[in-house]
Amino acid sequence: MTTKTQQHITPELRQWIVAQAQAGHPAEAALQSMLASGWQEDVAIEAMESTLRTHLEAQAVAQGLPAATKVPDPGLEESPLYVDTGDRRVHVLQNMFNPRVVVFGNLLSDEECDALIALAKPRLARSLTVATKTGGEEVNADRTSSGMFFARGETEVVRRIEERIARLLNWPVENGEGLQVLHYRPGAEYKPHYDYFDPNEPGTPTILRRGGQRVGTLVMYLAEPEKGGGTTFPDVHLEVYPKRGHGVFFSYDRPHPSTRTLHGGAPVLAGEKWIATKWLREGRFE
Structure with a gap:
């Protein structure tokens, strides 16, 4: 990479950056040293970010972790309060980086929530989980909801929501699984698990042939229980309350517990909970 003054990110510079990190020097101190030596700020920042990202990934793989992959990204670098998705102004309520968890408000309208519930009700059945031992599906005692899947783009409201999600998360519509609607009655829950x-x-x-690994999940709340039913992240002691119209997004760049994306649906204590879930794959989901 070069700038107008033809400054190059050399192998020697990358080696120096890694050496600074291994010696325990803060990234900010290394950056200031580069600026004091005459490096332009944009070149220095790119060199730091790309070198350290590559170094950390190599270290992770050397320790036996699966390789990381690109994930959906809502693009919140400038800390916006809202994201304009074209047809809706979605609120950014909470943003966590490790694990990558973003809570959105005003993601769905009341009318959209009601429409999804009405369309789903006649097709509900006991929820299944993916059987990774066979590549099929199975009843799982950890998941006591009922649910159904829409085909991608099946109805106008489903298509509109899927296109909004694609703009919000910067991820192609075709890389998403069909929208799933789930219904939790009192006592129903989904015990902590990983989505990858x-x-x-x-x-x-066999599962990966249909679109590769799952790399992100968006849970959208359609109806609020009176008590309970939050989305929990036990590794970081986080609970997202199921507020109607809100959503919680989280991504996982490698299929490994190091992503800290262990999560679950807490038991509904009173009332009923309805959610819509969108799982996102690496590639086109067939």
């Missing part, structure tokens, strides 16, 4: 597919399970290669 375990690469060590025998059925995972």
Whole structure:
């Protein structure tokens, strides 16, 4: 990479950056040293970011972790209060980086929530989970909701919401699984789990043929229970309350617990909870 003054990010510079990190020097101190030596700020920042990202990834793989991959990204670098998705102004309520969790408000209208529930009700059945040992589906005692799947773009409201999600998360519509609607009655829950597919399970290669690994999840709340039913992240002691019209997004760049994306649906204590879930894949989901 070069700038107008033809400053190059050399192998020697990358080696120096890694050496600074290994010696325990803060990234900001290394950056200031580069600026004092005459490096332009944009070149210095890119060199720091790309070098350290590559170094950390190599270290992770050397320790036996799966390689990281690109993930959906809502693009919140400038800390916006709102994201304009073209047809709706979505609020940014909370933004966490490790794990990557973003809470959105005003993601769905009341009318959209009601429409999804009405369309889903006649098709509800006991919720299944992906069986990574076989590549099929199975009843799981950890998941006691009922649910159904829409085909991608099945109705006008589903299509509109999917296009909004694609703009919000900067991820192609075709890389999303069909929208799933779930219904939780009192006592129903989904115990903590990961959404990615375990690469060590025998059925995972079959699952991955349909679009690759899952890399992100968006849970949208359609109806609020009176008590309970939050989305929990046990590793970071976070609970997102199921506010109607809101959504919680989280991504995972490698299929490994190091992403700290263990999550669950807490038991509904009173009332009923309705949610819509969109799982996002690496590639086109067929």
